Amino acid sequence: MRILQVSEFIEVVNIVLKESFGNEEIGVEGEVSGFRISQGQWVSFDLKDDKALVNVFLPVWNLRVPVEDGFRVRVIGLPRVYPKYGKFSLSAERIELAGEGALKKALALLRARLEKEGIFDSSRKRELPRFPQRIALVASRESAAYGDFIRILSERWGGIEIDLYHVLVQGERAPQDIVHAIQTAQLKDYDALVMTRGGGSLEELMAFNDEQVVRTVYASKIPTLVAIGHERDMTLAEEAADVRASTPTDCARRLAPDRRDVQYELSTLLSGVEARFGRVLEDRRNILEHALNSPVLWLSSKRAALSEMRQACDTGVKQWLNVLRERLESRTRLLASLDPKAVLRRGYALVRDTAGKGIVSVATLKVGQSVSLVLQDGEAETRILKTTRKTDQASISRQVIDLSNNNLKLF
Amino acid sequence: MPKKETKKIDVAKSFEELEALADWFEKGDGDLDQGLQKFEKAMEIADALRKRLDEAENKVKEIKERFGGE
Numbered sequence: 001m002r003i004l005q006v007s008e009f010i011e012v013v014n015i016v017l018k019e020s021f022g023n024e025e026i027g028v029e030g031e032v033s034g035f036r037i038s039q040g041q042w043v044s045f046d047l048k049d050d051k052a053l054v055n056v057f058l059p060v061w062n063l064r065v066p067v068e069d070g071f072r073v074r075v076i077g078l079p080r081v082y083p084k085y086g087k088f089s090l091s092a093e094r095i096e097l098a099g100e101g102a103l104k105k106a107l108a109l110l111r112a113r114l115e116k117e118g119i120f121d122s123s124r125k126r127e128l129p130r131f132p133q134r135i136a137l138v139a140s141r142e143s144a145a146y147g148d149f150i151r152i153l154s155e156r157w158g159g160i161e162i163d164l165y166h167v168l169v170q171g172e173r174a175p176q177d178i179v180h181a182i183q184t185a186q187l188k189d190y191d192a193l194v195m196t197r198g199g200g201s202l203e204e205l206m207a208f209n210d211e212q213v214v215r216t217v218y219a220s221k222i223p224t225l226v227a228i229g230h231e232r233d234m235t236l237a238e239e240a241a242d243v244r245a246s247t248p249t250d251c252a253r254r255l256a257p258d259r260r261d262v263q264y265e266l267s268t269l270l271s272g273v274e275a276r277f278g279r280v281l282e283d284r285r286n287i288l289e290h291a292l293n294s295p296v297l298w299l300s301s302k303r304a305a306l307s308e309m310r311q312a313c314d315t316g317v318k319q320w321l322n323v324l325r326e327r328l329e330s331r332t333r334l335l336a337s338l339d340p341k342a343v344l345r346r347g348y349a350l351v352r353d354t355a356g357k358g359i360v361s362v363a364t365l366k367v368g369q370s371v372s373l374v375l376q377d378g379e380a381e382t383r384i385l386k387t388t389r390k391t392d393q394a395s396i397s398r399q400v401i402d403l404s405n406n407n408l409k410l411f
Numbered sequence: 412m413p414k415k416e417t418k419k420i421d422v423a424k425s426f427e428e429l430e431a432l433a434d435w436f437e438k439g440d441g442d443l444d445q446g447l448q449k450f451e452k453a454m455e456i457a458d459a460l461r462k463r464l465d466e467a468e469n470k471v472k473e474i475k476e477r478f479g480g481e
Contacts, residue, residue: 130423130426158468159469162470166473262422263461263464266429269426270454273433279436
């Protein structure tokens, strides 16, 4: 018989227990009951099925998924007797949620808790720069998502420096990989941190619902853009990101503008500048032209005024001349009517003495005196036979008529 | 120095600059010489931006540090 101390006994039992399962990892599935956390660091609960029950024990940092009573979980670990209390338990290295239902339930719980903390607050979302120059890309180099993202991005925009942080995007180690990548990226100066992965089952996408991953995304000082799975998939990491894209393709669209759009914008902006500059030039030209034209205009206006004045003068002079002419004509008519020759033409005669002096009274005439009679077409000399004063005018005229034709002389 | 700028211009800043120039012209006053200078500057920026737009390649560099692995 071997005599062993208690501690030695427990040690042997534990070795046997461990070896009995070989090197293979074992997972035990069952339903959680009596879940509790003591001293903020130890988690314990009972894992049971219809027929049996085993106590599960683990440090709280090994618990990466939210667990509640009634959850169906898979506990990965080793059977062990805890020396101090001699209590048999399943010592868990990690716990996974078993089945879609449990995953969803756990997710809802975690989501509610993080939401309460403000992790998803829209008020703290930052905008991505419009033209990123340098980005960190957290993705799997082998994934279709990575290829799609790079292809679409290159179609849209060029010249971006992309640092690829290749990570596992599913499986047990994915969360710590992703956390490490995001944290490492913080040390560099990026315009954006992009994280993407293609579609998958809820279980495959679980790394992006991991609490640590979500918190790391939340804590990133680089603006984050996260696109996980298809349109309908929504992970907590996406909700915590500054910008969420539905797919890797959409992710590229949200990260960089399309160069055609930018080209169009550029040309619009430029033609605006050209047009406006043209207007500035035009304004200057107008001012210059105006400056050049105004003396010319002034001159021509003066010239116009001058010619107007001259015209006015011309008309004035013409009118004045007309008036003069009319006056002259009327005077001429008047004078013509007074012309003694006209009287002679009517048959009157002018009587002159030999000295040529006109005789207007019989009183100056003597009988026998020679006088000349001036008629319209000549002169005649005659002698006075008799004179009679005014009282017998008729007889004067009669006596004067005695003219000698041979003395006629042309005027 | 302008050579360097065309090689690696900040697209966002260049756009801002161009917009500021456009605004300046919008106001329409100011000195003609200044206007000419600004117009020249606008053309320069636009040219650099166009060149930048023609860049087709994005450069991917894998960060050597291992993040887990296969």
